[in-house]
Amino acid sequence: MDWVTHVALGALIGDWMMRKRLGNWALAWGALFGILPDLDVFFYPLLDTAQRLAWHGGPSHSIAIIALGSYGIGRGLEKLWKREKITRSEAGWFVFVLWVSHVLLDCLTVEGADFLWPILNQRISFNLLNQIDFLFTAPLVIAAISLALVRSPVAKKSRSKKRHRPRNATGFFIGA
Numbered sequence: 287m288d289w290v291t292h293v294a295l296g297a298l299i300g301d302w303m304m305r306k307r308l309g310n311w312a313l314a315w316g317a318l319f320g321i322l323p324d325l326d327v328f329f330y331p332l333l334d335t336a337q338r339l340a341w342h343g344g345p346s347h348s349i350a351i352i353a354l355g356s357y358g359i360g361r362g363l364e365k366l367w368k369r370e371k372i373t374r375s376e377a378g379w380f381v382f383v384l385w386v387s388h389v390l391l392d393c394l395t396v397e398g399a400d401f402l403w404p405i406l407n408q409r410i411s412f413n414l415l416n417q418i419d420f421l422f423t424a425p426l427v428i429a430a431i432s433l434a435l436v437r438s439p440v441a442k443k444s445r446s447k448k449r450h451r452p453r454n455a456t457g458f459f460i461g462a
Contacts, residue, residue, distance in 0.1 A: 287391050288418045289321055294426035295391060296320015296384050301433055303380055307370045313434050319359075319384040323347050323392075347389045348403030356382035391415075 300308075300316015308315065326346040330338055345351055360378025367377060392399040398411025415422055 287395055287415065288423070289324060291419070291423040291426060292320045292324065292388050292391065293317045294320075294423065294430045295387060297430040298426060298433070299384055299387055300380070301430075303383065304372075307372060308367075310434060313430060315380075316384060317430075319381050320388055322355075322381075323352075323385060323388050343392055343397055343409065344400045345403055347392060347399035347401060349401055350404045352382060352385045352389065356385060 294317075296319055297313040297317040299320065300312045300314075304312035304315065323346045324342075326342060326344075329341060333341055356378045359381045360374050363377035363381070364372065364374040372380075389399050389401055393401060393410045394412050394414045395417055396411060396413050397417070398409035400407070401410045402408075
């Protein structure tokens with residue numbers, strides 16, 4: 287899937303999971319961790335064309351790397367988010383859910399992803415979405431932008447859930 291879709295979906299999931307504690311920063315952190323598995327492209331200068339095709343969607347999209355990476359990143363986020371009183375397990379689950387959503391979205395495309403990489407060296411692909419699918423991406427992007435523009439940037443306990451939940455849900459369900 288294209289990076290715009292991953293960023294928008296990550297932002298919406300991040301908002302859904304951490305909105306109360308991080309405010310609008312939940313959108314930004316969700317977007318960052320929503321694109322994280324595709325940062326394997328930084329290894330491209332070290333690889334030839336055939337290796338690039340095998341590498342992208344490979345180990346960085348596997349459940350083993352997701353589990354280890356979520357644990358490690360969760361430890362770092364616990365220290366970073368100490369003021370918000372977010373525990374290591376909450377931060378780890380946040381990263382895990384975002385990373386898995388990225389990989390599952392990639393599994394819906396023709397290319398698929400090596401979700402079971404250390405065990406099974408075969409890509410899982412359901413061929414339900416195009417690589418760049420405007421009808422899937424547009425509602426997600428509109429919902430993410432709407433959430434970013436309407437809300438205050440600081441998390442507040444008094445903020446009403448009724449105004450924000452429909453925007454997030456609308457983006458998810460129209461895209462689906």
